[in-house]
Amino acid sequence: MAIFNLIYLSCGIVGLLLLAYKIRALRSSWGSPRVVALISTVFFSAFAVLFAAPANITWINWTSGVPNFAALLVYSLVVCFAGAAFALVIYWRYPATQAWQRVRLIVVSYSTIVAAMVVLFFKSEVGEERQVDFDTYYATQPTIAVFLFIYFVATMVGCGGQAYHCWQGSRDEAISARRWLRLGLRWYCAAALFPMAFAVIKLFVLLMDWAGERSFDVLSTAAPLMASLSMFPLVIAMALPVFGPRRPSPSLWVRRWRTYFALRPLHRALVHVNPGIVLVAPGKFLNPHHRVRRQIIELNDWRWALTPYFDLSVGEAATCLARQASLPTDELAAVVEAAQLRAAGSSDGRARAPERRPASVIVDGTDLAAEHDRWVRISRAYQHSPIVDAAVAGAARVEAAGGMD
Incomplete structure (x- = not known):
């Protein structure tokens, strides 16, 4: 009994937490079907699992004063869950007006089934309380046999419809392009397969009991545990479309670290311009997205500080050499920028009065990926480009010759 209580109560608590979260998150949309x-x-899945715990079954039967009333309550909740889940996926797949025509049939059918179960239960002789083996113990009583049969079939049809529509929906062209929504629907499909398998096993055992074969009764006792585990894929299914897009992919995480290390040499070379703005927020040291964002902010700030010291002759020399080398436009711009930063960032450049106008105009990083790529090209040119070396060295020779004159 202890293991049954542990599993049912754990899954039920997970369901209640999910219910509380969904009510809070969707409170502004309560008018939507x-x-x-x-x-x-x-709601129905959480309370069905919670009330199925043997400890709660005892309390429900004692409180109601009706032996085995917990079986009626839990089975009715399971049927309502199957109907609600079926209706939910219909609303997902069809426009609201078209969906309501199908959902109305589901609501009427499953309400009728629950009402029939209530009538059959109270028409039955179930005076002996059975917490775990209610189905197999009363399987051959005619009214309970019908009660169980419509319960299993309704659950199987509802969860089967949920699984089918979720799987088909995940294959739709419009949805398959949206990764997290597609994965969410497939997890909804997985969540439906657990109670569906439960209903199939229970129905098989019921038919065997009618045939007088009792060797399969142990499957009936274990099957509800399988159904309760559907709570976990259900939580995943509801979380993926919401939190999945907010979660950076591992490949993006790796790319950000690569960008960080590509920018690091240039960042270190220019830090002397204003070291006071260098910042790593508390708890963000291992966050590559934060580290790269700070690098870009600081590099742009230092670039603006060095702009008055840009030497027009350095820019022109770098441009001429880059064109001779037939560099693409973006590489040419990176080489010119790197040469200007190299010359302006030197001690000689900082000592020189800002008499010359900038050779280029800073490009605002309106596109984050483009801004990253631009600074990576500048950083690599700053470190490795022979054109940058030649342009800066040429300007230094010209200035030295002018100083000797």
């Missing part, structure tokens, strides 16, 4: 179907799906 989709939201009602979503909240209903989580």
Whole structure:
């Protein structure tokens, strides 16, 4: 019993937490039929699993004063869950007006099934309380047999419809292009397969019991544990479309570190311009997105500080050499910028009065990826380009010759 309590209560608590989160997150959209179907799906699944714990079964039966009343309550919640989940995926796949025509049939059908289960239960002789083996113990009682049959079939049809529509929806062209939504639908499909398998196993055992074969009864006892585990893929399915797009991909994380180390030499070469603005926020030391963002901010700030010291002759020399080398436009711009930064960042350049105008105009990084790429090209040219070396050295020779005159 302890293991049953642990599993059911754990899964039920997870469901209640998910329910609380969804109610809070969707409170502004309560008029939407989709939201009602979503909240209903989580509500029925959470309480069905929670009330299925043997400890809660005992309390429900004692409180109600009706032996085995917990079986009626839990089974009704499971049927409602199957209907709500089926209705939810219909709302996802079709426009609201078209979906309501199908959902209305689901609501009427599953409400009728629950009502029939209530009538059949109270028409039955179930005076002996059975916490774990209610199905197999009363399987051959005619009214309970019908009660169980419609319960299993309704659950199987509802969860099967959920699985089918989720899988088909994940293959739609418009959805398959949206990775996290596609994955979310497939996890919804997985969540439906657990209670569906539960219903199939239970129905098989029920048919065997009708045939007088009792050797499969142990499957009936274990099957509900499988159904309760559907709570975990359900949580994943609901979380993926919301949190998945906010989660940086591993490949992007690696690319950001590569960008950081590509910019690091240039960052170190220019830090003397204004070291006071260098900042790493607390707790962000190992966050490559933050580190690269700070590098770009600081490099742009130092670039602006050095702009008055840019030497027109350095820019012209670098441009001429880059064109002779047939460099592409973006590489040419990076070489010219790197040469200007190299010359302006030197001690001689900082000592010189800002008499010359800038050779180029700074480009604002309106596109973050383009800004990263631009600074990486500048950093590499600053370190490795022979054109930058030649342009800066040529300007230094000209200035030295002018100083001797």
